[in-house]
Amino acid sequence: MYCKYIKRLIDVGVSLIVLPLILLIAIILSLVIYFEDKGPVFYNAWRTGRYGERFKMYKFRSMRVDSPDIRLPDGSTYNADDDCRVTRIGRFMRKTSLDELPQFLNVLKGDMSLVGPRPILADRSIDEYNALELRRLDVRPGITGYSQAYYRNSIGQREKFEHDVYYVDNISFCFDIKILLKTFLSVFRKENVYISSDSSQ
Numbered sequence: 041m042y043c044k045y046i047k048r049l050i051d052v053g054v055s056l057i058v059l060p061l062i063l064l065i066a067i068i069l070s071l072v073i074y075f076e077d078k079g080p081v082f083y084n085a086w087r088t089g090r091y092g093e094r095f096k097m098y099k100f101r102s103m104r105v106d107s108p109d110i111r112l113p114d115g116s117t118y119n120a121d122d123d124c125r126v127t128r129i130g131r132f133m134r135k136t137s138l139d140e141l142p143q144f145l146n147v148l149k150g151d152m153s154l155v156g157p158r159p160i161l162a163d164r165s166i167d168e169y170n171a172l173e174l175r176r177l178d179v180r181p182g183i184t185g186y187s188q189a190y191y192r193n194s195i196g197q198r199e200k201f202e203h204d205v206y207y208v209d210n211i212s213f214c215f216d217i218k219i220l221l222k223t224f225l226s227v228f229r230k231e232n233v234y235i236s237s238d239s240s241q
Contacts, residue, residue, distance in 0.1 A: 055148040079105035087159035090180045092166040095151040098142035102130030155216040156182030157204035172201040189222040
């Protein structure tokens with residue numbers, strides 16, 4: 041009952057409440073992002089969602105225009121405190137997760153949920169996905185998730201996927217609330233914002 045109906049109702053209700061409150065923050069961030077390097081405000085990238093459906097995920101742009109795509113050995117995106125591709129406002133947004141705010145639009149549309157595995161890049165066919173990656177697709181991807189709340193960027197891609205599958209197998213209202221509370225705490229404390237030196241191994 042929760043997974044099929046209640047979770048989606050909560051997603052829609054929270055998004056409708058939060059989006060008007062986000063609008064003022066979005067206006068301010070948009071002006072700062074644009075005037076720092078005169079580039080686009082949003083970074084919209086294709087992601088793989090539930091059941092393998094592709095969707096465009098919305099984010100505030102945190103990198104300089106035309107920055108190269110740098111990946112770690114495990115295929116995850118490079119993310120470090122000294123990354124010269126990141127703008128000044130982008131560094132602030134990443135530490136506070138403000139760059140993720142536009143994803144409430146994705147939640148309202150039904151592409152994403154408040155809580156779920158973080159969506160991965162749609163740069164491969166799902167025929168190439170391994171068992172862990174496929175299992176994650178049984179639920180909508182989330183603005184935050186079990187891996188994001190507790191580990192953020194301190195662990196490698198495979199370990200994140202293992203935690204995501206644990207979430208899929210144990211999803212519940214109480215688990216979602218616990219993840220949301222932990223997410224707020226992690227963001228407030230600025231925990232595990234950047235990937236550790238051995239997490240990509």
